[in-house]
Amino acid sequence: MQTVNFFVQHSELRDIYDKVAASERISETDALRLFESKDLNVVGAIADLACQKKVGNRASYIINRYINYSNYCILSCQFCSFARKKRDADGFQFSIEEIVEKAREALKIGITELHIVGGLHPSLPFSYYTDMLRELKKLDSRLRLKCFTAIEILHLAWLAKKSVEQTLAELKEAGLDSLTGGGAEIFRKEVRSAIAKGKESAEEYLDVHRTWHRMGGRSTCTMLYGHVESLSDRVDHLRQLRALQDETRGFVGFVPLAYQPEDNDIPVENPPTGFDSLRTIAVSRIYLDNFDHITAYWVGLGLKLAQVALSYGADDLHGTIIEEHIFHMAGATSPQLQTEAAMLKAIREAGRTPVQRNTFYEPIKILENAPAPERTENAARSKVLEDNLATA
Numbered sequence: 001m002q003t004v005n006f007f008v009q010h011s012e013l014r015d016i017y018d019k020v021a022a023s024e025r026i027s028e029t030d031a032l033r034l035f036e037s038k039d040l041n042v043v044g045a046i047a048d049l050a051c052q053k054k055v056g057n058r059a060s061y062i063i064n065r066y067i068n069y070s071n072y073c074i075l076s077c078q079f080c081s082f083a084r085k086k087r088d089a090d091g092f093q094f095s096i097e098e099i100v101e102k103a104r105e106a107l108k109i110g111i112t113e114l115h116i117v118g119g120l121h122p123s124l125p126f127s128y129y130t131d132m133l134r135e136l137k138k139l140d141s142r143l144r145l146k147c148f149t150a151i152e153i154l155h156l157a158w159l160a161k162k163s164v165e166q167t168l169a170e171l172k173e174a175g176l177d178s179l180t181g182g183g184a185e186i187f188r189k190e191v192r193s194a195i196a197k198g199k200e201s202a203e204e205y206l207d208v209h210r211t212w213h214r215m216g217g218r219s220t221c222t223m224l225y226g227h228v229e230s231l232s233d234r235v236d237h238l239r240q241l242r243a244l245q246d247e248t249r250g251f252v253g254f255v256p257l258a259y260q261p262e263d264n265d266i267p268v269e270n271p272p273t274g275f276d277s278l279r280t281i282a283v284s285r286i287y288l289d290n291f292d293h294i295t296a297y298w299v300g301l302g303l304k305l306a307q308v309a310l311s312y313g314a315d316d317l318h319g320t321i322i323e324e325h326i327f328h329m330a331g332a333t334s335p336q337l338q339t340e341a342a343m344l345k346a347i348r349e350a351g352r353t354p355v356q357r358n359t360f361y362e363p364i365k366i367l368e369n370a371p372a373p374e375r376t377e378n379a380a381r382s383k384v385l386e387d388n389l390a391t392a
């Protein structure tokens with residue numbers, strides 16, 4: 001029988017704890033109560049219980065690399081610090097050869113996944129994307145290609161003049177393994193028009209993922225929090241994700257993203273604090289009872305807070321990443337990469353057993369008492385990795 005700690009026992013949230021202990025689903029009203037509570041430790045204790053019931057004492061990470069193929073974008077979402085127009089001096093676009101070279105270098109440090117996104121490019125043809133996937137798969141057929149947000153898929157479908165399903169089928173045939181979860185922002189229409197006017201609607205975002213899931217594909221999903229949305233907007237967002245997950249079971253993990261306020265058109269005086277980030281991760285874990293994995297995204301949180309989040313419902317620290325642009329152009333002060341050793345240390349210190357995972361959150365290696373693999377120290381490092389380590 002579960003021992004209920006003193007503070008939970010005497011908390012106004014005790015009824016929610018009891019529901020979680022009995023594996024009962026909580027309501028949207030419960031989720032809002034959790035968000036509004038100032039008793040962060042009790043919210044965290046409930047989330048930790050939910051997390052332990054799902055995954056036990058394990059916490060995972062992935063060895064991956066990010067590649068942004070281009071930051072040119074035909075849209076101008078107000079919150080975005082990443083997108084550039086062709087006239088901008090700091091716009092970029094990589095050739096397929098350059099992307100393959102980045103991937104080849106990253107394979108030397110043992111990546112199992114490439115995470116590839118970009119803006120909605122004004123002129124690259126559909127064949128650029130399929131050729132890119134094919135060339136990357138030629139490097140190593142085991143390398144997982146997690147690419148494109150839902151809005152990129154809609155853009156590619158428009159380019160290819162095909163349905164979303166046909167577009168996804170062609171991308172899959174070329175090597176696409178998983179969709180990324182980016183672009184969900186906050187689903188409520190009024191918030192979406194305030195921060196990302198012109199972007200796809202919530203229905204379109206969910207429909208791209210629904211279609212991919214029905215084709216047997218898997219993906220992650222996100223929520224960008226801490227800008228102009230209310231706590232009820234967050235609950236509404238989680239509600240829609242939980243409903244789609246009930247329908248398809250296609251999401252392998254949920255990644256809450258803390259808003260970064262610099263260099264964009266929606267200055268927010270009070271961006272997400274540590275308290276807000278921990279409660280958002282905790283409520284997500286408790287409410288999303290049909291998700292196995294909740295990621296603490298260290299790029300937005302910093303590794304120290306992401307580590308604490310492992311006691312507030314998160315069971316994953318995301319990845320090594322190697323070269324992050326989107327959050328850093330918006331002011332994130334975290335380094336552009338984490339070494340495997342740093343993530344192992346963070347997980348172990350938090351009292352969890354580290355697990356190296358793949359794109360689908362499946363274990364590759366359970367590192368019970370093992371030291372960090374040698375490659376962390378002796379890897380043949382890429383130039384980018386050397387530069388990032390020098391500035392980390």
Ligand code: SF4
Pocket residue numbers: 073074075076077080081082083118119120151196199
């Ligand atoms: S968020 Fe995405 S779609 Fe919007 S402007 Fe930035 S890159 Fe373009």
